[in-house]
Amino acid sequence: MVSYMSCSSARGLILKDVRKSFGAHDVLEEMSLEVHAGEFLCLLGPSGCGKSTLLKIIAGFDNPTTGEISTDSGEDLLHLSSAKRDIAMVFQNFALYSHMTVRDNIAMPLIMRRLTWQQRLPFIGRLLPGARLCYATIMQEVNDIAGMLKIAHLLDRKPSQLSGGQKQRVAIGRALIRKPSLFLMDEPLSSLDAALRNEMRNEIAELHRSLGITTLYVTHDQTEAMTMADRIVILMNGKVLQAGTPEEIFNSPSHLDVAKFIGSPPVNVLPAKAVRHGIYVMDQHIPLPLSGEIMGGIQLAIRPEDIRFTLSEPMTPLRLTWPVRILRVERTGHEALVHVATMQGSRLTGRLSSDSLKKFIAPKSGLISMSFDVGSIWLFKESGERIYHNFLLRDVAIQGPRSSLP
Amino acid sequence: MKSTFALSKVVSRSVSHSTLLFMGLIFLTPFIWMVLVVLKSPDQIFSNPFGLPTGLKSVKDNIHTAFTAVPMTRFLMNGALVVSILLILQLTVAIPAAYALAKFEFTGRRMFMMAVVAGLCIPIQIPMLPVYIGLAYSGMLDSYFSLIFPFIISPFAIFMLRQQIKSFPDEIIQAARLDGLSESGIILWLILPEVRPVIAAFSVFSVTAHWNDLYWPLITVSSQTMATPPLGMLYFRDGDMGTNYGALMAGAIITVLPVMFLFLIAQRNFVKGISVSGHK
Amino acid sequence: MRIINNTRFSVRPHPGPRGLILAAPAIFLLGCLLIAPVIIVLSMSLTDYNLGSINFTFIGLNNYKQLLDDPHATHALLNTFIYILIVVPAAFITGLFLAVRIQAVFHLRRFYEIIFFLPATSTFVSMALVWQYLLHGRIGPVNELIVQLGFQRIDFLTDPAYALPTLAVIGAWQLTGQTTVLFLAGLASLPDEIYQAASLDGVESGIDRFCKITFPMLGPTSLFVLVTTTVTAFQVFDSVAALTKGGPGGATETLLYRIYLEAYQFTNMGYACALSVVFLCLIAALSVLQIVTAEKKVHY
Numbered sequence: 001m002v003s004y005m006s007c008s009s010a011r012g013l014i015l016k017d018v019r020k021s022f023g024a025h026d027v028l029e030e031m032s033l034e035v036h037a038g039e040f041l042c043l044l045g046p047s048g049c050g051k052s053t054l055l056k057i058i059a060g061f062d063n064p065t066t067g068e069i070s071t072d073s074g075e076d077l078l079h080l081s082s083a084k085r086d087i088a089m090v091f092q093n094f095a096l097y098s099h100m101t102v103r104d105n106i107a108m109p110l111i112m113r114r115l116t117w118q119q120r121l122p123f124i125g126r127l128l129p130g131a132r133l134c135y136a137t138i139m140q141e142v143n144d145i146a147g148m149l150k151i152a153h154l155l156d157r158k159p160s161q162l163s164g165g166q167k168q169r170v171a172i173g174r175a176l177i178r179k180p181s182l183f184l185m186d187e188p189l190s191s192l193d194a195a196l197r198n199e200m201r202n203e204i205a206e207l208h209r210s211l212g213i214t215t216l217y218v219t220h221d222q223t224e225a226m227t228m229a230d231r232i233v234i235l236m237n238g239k240v241l242q243a244g245t246p247e248e249i250f251n252s253p254s255h256l257d258v259a260k261f262i263g264s265p266p267v268n269v270l271p272a273k274a275v276r277h278g279i280y281v282m283d284q285h286i287p288l289p290l291s292g293e294i295m296g297g298i299q300l301a302i303r304p305e306d307i308r309f310t311l312s313e314p315m316t317p318l319r320l321t322w323p324v325r326i327l328r329v330e331r332t333g334h335e336a337l338v339h340v341a342t343m344q345g346s347r348l349t350g351r352l353s354s355d356s357l358k359k360f361i362a363p364k365s366g367l368i369s370m371s372f373d374v375g376s377i378w379l380f381k382e383s384g385e386r387i388y389h390n391f392l393l394r395d396v397a398i399q400g401p402r403s404s405l406p
Numbered sequence: 407m408k409s410t411f412a413l414s415k416v417v418s419r420s421v422s423h424s425t426l427l428f429m430g431l432i433f434l435t436p437f438i439w440m441v442l443v444v445l446k447s448p449d450q451i452f453s454n455p456f457g458l459p460t461g462l463k464s465v466k467d468n469i470h471t472a473f474t475a476v477p478m479t480r481f482l483m484n485g486a487l488v489v490s491i492l493l494i495l496q497l498t499v500a501i502p503a504a505y506a507l508a509k510f511e512f513t514g515r516r517m518f519m520m521a522v523v524a525g526l527c528i529p530i531q532i533p534m535l536p537v538y539i540g541l542a543y544s545g546m547l548d549s550y551f552s553l554i555f556p557f558i559i560s561p562f563a564i565f566m567l568r569q570q571i572k573s574f575p576d577e578i579i580q581a582a583r584l585d586g587l588s589e590s591g592i593i594l595w596l597i598l599p600e601v602r603p604v605i606a607a608f609s610v611f612s613v614t615a616h617w618n619d620l621y622w623p624l625i626t627v628s629s630q631t632m633a634t635p636p637l638g639m640l641y642f643r644d645g646d647m648g649t650n651y652g653a654l655m656a657g658a659i660i661t662v663l664p665v666m667f668l669f670l671i672a673q674r675n676f677v678k679g680i681s682v683s684g685h686k
Numbered sequence: 687m688r689i690i691n692n693t694r695f696s697v698r699p700h701p702g703p704r705g706l707i708l709a710a711p712a713i714f715l716l717g718c719l720l721i722a723p724v725i726i727v728l729s730m731s732l733t734d735y736n737l738g739s740i741n742f743t744f745i746g747l748n749n750y751k752q753l754l755d756d757p758h759a760t761h762a763l764l765n766t767f768i769y770i771l772i773v774v775p776a777a778f779i780t781g782l783f784l785a786v787r788i789q790a791v792f793h794l795r796r797f798y799e800i801i802f803f804l805p806a807t808s809t810f811v812s813m814a815l816v817w818q819y820l821l822h823g824r825i826g827p828v829n830e831l832i833v834q835l836g837f838q839r840i841d842f843l844t845d846p847a848y849a850l851p852t853l854a855v856i857g858a859w860q861l862t863g864q865t866t867v868l869f870l871a872g873l874a875s876l877p878d879e880i881y882q883a884a885s886l887d888g889v890e891s892g893i894d895r896f897c898k899i900t901f902p903m904l905g906p907t908s909l910f911v912l913v914t915t916t917v918t919a920f921q922v923f924d925s926v927a928a929l930t931k932g933g934p935g936g937a938t939e940t941l942l943y944r945i946y947l948e949a950y951q952f953t954n955m956g957y958a959c960a961l962s963v964v965f966l967c968l969i970a971a972l973s974v975l976q977i978v979t980a981e982k983k984v985h986y
Contacts, residue, residue: 082885095879099902112888430801436816503712510705527973533723559715618809620924636811658812669807
């Protein structure tokens with residue numbers, strides 16, 4: 001049953017310089033993107049960043065102001081109507097036909113495509129030659145899909161009688177029954193409660209693994225993106241900030257906004273200054289092999305899990321140490337968040353888990369030493385772009401692969 | 407780059423607009439004709455129904471006739487007086503009642519509510535019979551009182567206001583009571599501002615319905631001086647100058663204008679009122 | 687003193703006579719002007735009371751029996767039903783068509799709403815007089831047009847065969863504004879996403895969209911519109927009183943007009959009450975249906 005659904009015709013998508021503006025305001029700015037055939041691509045970004053607009057344009061509900069969209073075989077999509085683009089979509093609010101049963105909802109795409117309008121007429125349509133066989137085939141396919149999505153027992157119900165999770169499955173069934181070459185999902189899990197979300201996440205990922213349909217998944221939830229996606233595209237204010245695998249995005253953000261968006265609790269950002277042969281941060285000079293083109297104000301980012309606390313520790317060229325004052329410690333059983341303030345007044349949050357947590361004792365004076373490896377810091381220009389330097393690369397070779405994903 | 411099916415959208419849009427404008431024109435024909443006729447003189451009307459008016463002189467004559475053949479000013483004044491006094495009385499009775507139904511517990515509350523709902527289902531022409539008899543016996547027919555009295559209670563107003571007041575937070579009212587505000591104070595300073603949109607929608611509805619009403623004035627009024635605009639128009643038509651269509655149209659325009667004006671400025675409220683009640 | 691059975695300080699409802707005092711004028715007027723009169727009408731329908739007479743006797747259901755034998759009454763009922771059978775479908779279909787077209791050209795919606803709703807708000811008597819002129823047998827423009835097209839003049843309002851349908855057309859003209867506005871409100875509540883999902887499913891042409899999505903989802907609204915329009919149509923009076931006075935020969939006498947004649951012209955109050963009771967039953971049943979369908983207007 002599963003194999004018959006496998007999509008051998010998985011198709012990729014190429015977007016070139018797509019721009020969408022409403023009046024003077026640009027919702028999408030000259031973005032170019034490539035979706036590989038068969039991959040699960042997540043469009044991740046905060047609300048209002050334009051991701052839903054992009055999806056609407058791809059599906060054909062709206063037109064871009066400029067730009068081209070084509071399949072990876074070169075076929076131009078923009079001159080085709082929505083129905084002809086061979087795209088299926090799952091909406092945030094399900095968009096089920098509330099006046100039809102579940103069975104009719106799922107059957108709808110096939111009925112519209114395989115039957116002529118005469119055969120679709122209410123009562124007499126079924127009596128026409130060939131129609132009965134067609135209907136039977138369609139119903140069989142509906143039963144198969146319903147079985148696969150575990151909603152076979154709901155086929156005669158109406159959408160108003162279903163729970164949120166069940167409605168979403170029906171929506172997925174309606175989308176998949178067409179065996180589309182591209183599958184769009186617009187925040188499909190955001191109207192479900194947390195427990196259901198976890199379950200559906202696994203199911204959707206499983207579906208993709210077994211069917212292999214190219215999927216474009218829009219969400220604002222980084223957990224969903226990080227756990228489900230083959231690749232993630234970070235979209236902010238209508239611009240693509242970074243595109244890469246979850247590991248790449250987590251371990252090497254190319255923009256400060258990306259670093260701030262991914263990771264919980266959010267990354268710590270400190271103002272710093274690029275000087276000759278290094279940087280100056282928190283009243284200390286750190287030697288770094290910067291290219292020297294960048295001088296002046298920059299931003300330094302360090303992840304909470306890369307911060308360590310000790311009672312006192314001498315500073316070495318590899319390990320940087322600052323005295324800090326503990327503001328607050330939040331313990332959540334298996335881990336703790338330590339909020340500290342530096343002598344310069346900056347506030348940082350460090351995250352301790354398992355062994356480092358066991359070794360941690362907050363002193364009565366509240367003064368401890370904070371340290372982090374120079375290889376774990378990220379440097380960004382004032383405009384947000386990442387400043388790369390050799391030290392990091394060398395450091396990876398010394399330190400080994402990154403710690404696990406959140 | 408525009409796709410071809412976007413172009414077909416433009417085409418279908420213009421087809422829709424042309425259909426709508428054409429039908430709109432048909433719908434507005436009586437209004438257009440009303441204006442055309444009032445601009446013509448009597449012989450123009452009789453000799454050439456399709457001809458266009460030649461000047462503005464006839465308008466003045468027609469309007470003049472309208473105001474002299476019947477006491478048109480009196481009609482208009484009656485209409486204005488009746489609808490405004492009626493509206494004030496309706497609101498004065500309905501607002502405290504709606505407030506009581508929404509926020510209070512008292513014996514007979516459920517029965518009162520059922521009576522209000524029953525009132526929505528009973529056509530007004532039914533209670534008119536005994537009320538007419540009562541007014542006839544007390545000699546109160548053909549008066550402002552008879553024109554206003556039967557409508558003071560409006561189940562529709564009570565119903566709409568109650569819906570709105572129910573959603574007002576109880577805590578604010580309770581706090582006001584603790585602060586020493588009397589119930590009438592609460593109604594004036596807390597409830598009234600809150601139900602302004604409902605009052606607006608209802609006012610528009612009530613004023614239109616009662617300005618346009620023919621049935622009750624026809625029944626209760628017997629002298630020309632007491633007539634409301636619709637009844638006045640019937641007197642006009644049945645009188646000596648009834649075949650002077652130019653003047654008749656002038657009268658029609660004059661009687662229709664106030665409500666039309668109200669409609670144009672309060673259009674949203676009309677729509678809201680219709681969506682809830684469904685009757686004029 | 688009432689015992690409040692929540693542990694926390696009960697905010698509502700407020701016990702005591704205050705509610706009663708606030709509602710007292712309304713309760714009194716409701717009783718006086720609505721409840722008591724209805725009871726009086728019901729009981730008076732069982733008597734032979736005439737306005738002005740001193741004595742009257744209780745005659746049981748004789749008024750109702752007379753009603754069944756009275757050609758005027760049965761004719762009035764028939765006319766009313768014919769009127770409704772013409773007006774309601776006409777206003778319903780026209781309103782639905784206009785609403786769908788207006789919704790499709792969204793930005794000029796306000797403008798079209800005004801145009802089509804204007805007849806519904808204008809003083810009907812005055813507009814009826816305009817129609818009287820438009821449809822005049824001798825000098826009316828409509829007849830001029832008909833003659834120029836080569837046909838015979840039609841006496842719209844004085845020909846027994848044409849009078850009632852003519853009133854029905856005028857009634858539909860007026861009611862269409864109401865149905866259009868109601869359907870527009872219903873259409874506005876249909877989520878855009880359903881149409882987007884449908885377009886992906888292959889529902890492209892306007893007819894398909896209407897038959898498969900729009901009309902089925904407008905089900906509850908349609909029911910409400912149907913009932914509401916029927917209630918309004920039932921109460922037709924102004925055009926009859928202004929244009930035909932029930933004629934020619936009773937061809938346009940509707941139920942309400944018959945009641946008006948019996949009660950206020952012929953002063954047969956008892957009989958008029960019997961007619962009113964029939965009228966009341968029909969309308970009350972429809973009004974209850976109206977309230978029920980109003981609740982159901984939202985599909986999900």
